[in-house]
C-alpha cells in the first residue's frame with residue numbers, strides 16, 4: 001500500500017474486534033513511534049492495554065469502548081505542541097493503516113484513566129484508538145477544494161492534489177475548518193479557523209497535504 005492508498009483507505013473506526021495487536025506489529029509500531037518522537041520532539045506512547053481510557057459515556061455510546069489499545073499523544077508544552085502532535089500522529093495513523101490496523105483520533109477520553117507517562121512540563125494532548133476494526137469505517141462528507149484553499153491565479157495541479165489529500169484528513173467532528181493558502185512566491189500557509197482541536201487538525205492536514213504534493217514520504 002503506498003502513501004496515497006493509505007490516505008484513501010483510512011477512515012475513523014469506532015467498533016473493534018477483541019483481538020490484540022500481534023507482537024510483531026507492536027514491535028514495528030514502537031520502532032516507528034521512537035523515530036517520530038525523535039523527529040517531532042514528542043513523547044507518543046503505545047499503550048497495549050487500553051484499560052479504562054474509553055470508559056466515558058460518550059465513548060461507549062460511539063463504540064470506542066471496544067478499542068483494545070491506544071496511542072497517548074504526549075509532549076513538552078510549547079506553542080506548536082498540538083500541531084506537531086497532529087503532524088506526527090497522523091504519520092503513525094497512516095503507518096498503522098499500512099499494517100492493516102484501524103484507528104480513531106479521540107479528543108474525548110478519560111484523562112485520569114489513561115496509563116500514559118506524563119513527565120514534568122509535558123501534556124497529554126489527545127489519544128488515538130487503535131486495533132482491528134469490525135469494519136473499515138466510511139468516507140466522510142467533505143467540503144470542496146475552493147472552500148478550503150486560496151491561491152493567487154490558477155490553482156496548479158500539484159497544489160490541487162495536496163488540497164484533495166488534505167480534504168481526506170480526519171478533523172474533529174469533521175469540521176474541516178482550515179484554509180491552505182498558496183501565495184505568489186510559492187509559499188504555503190496553513191490557517192486554523194477551528195477551536196482548540198483545530199491546531200491538531202491543522203497538523204494532520206499538513207501531513208496529508210505534504211503527502212499529496214510529494215514533500216512527505218511515509219515509512
Ligand SMILES: Cc1cc2nc3c(=O)[nH]c(=O)nc-3n(C[C@H](O)[C@H](O)[C@H](O)COP(=O)(O)O)c2cc1C
Nearest residue numbers: 011012105106107108140170171172173174197200
Ligand atoms: C482532533 C480530532 C479529535 C477527534 N475526536 C473524536 C472523538 O472524541 N470521538 C470520536 O468518535 N471521533 C473523534 N474524531 C474523529 C472525527 O470525528 C473524524 O475524523 C471525522 O468525522 C472525519 O471522519 P474520518 O476520520 O472517517 O475521515 C476526532 C478527530 C480528530 C482529528
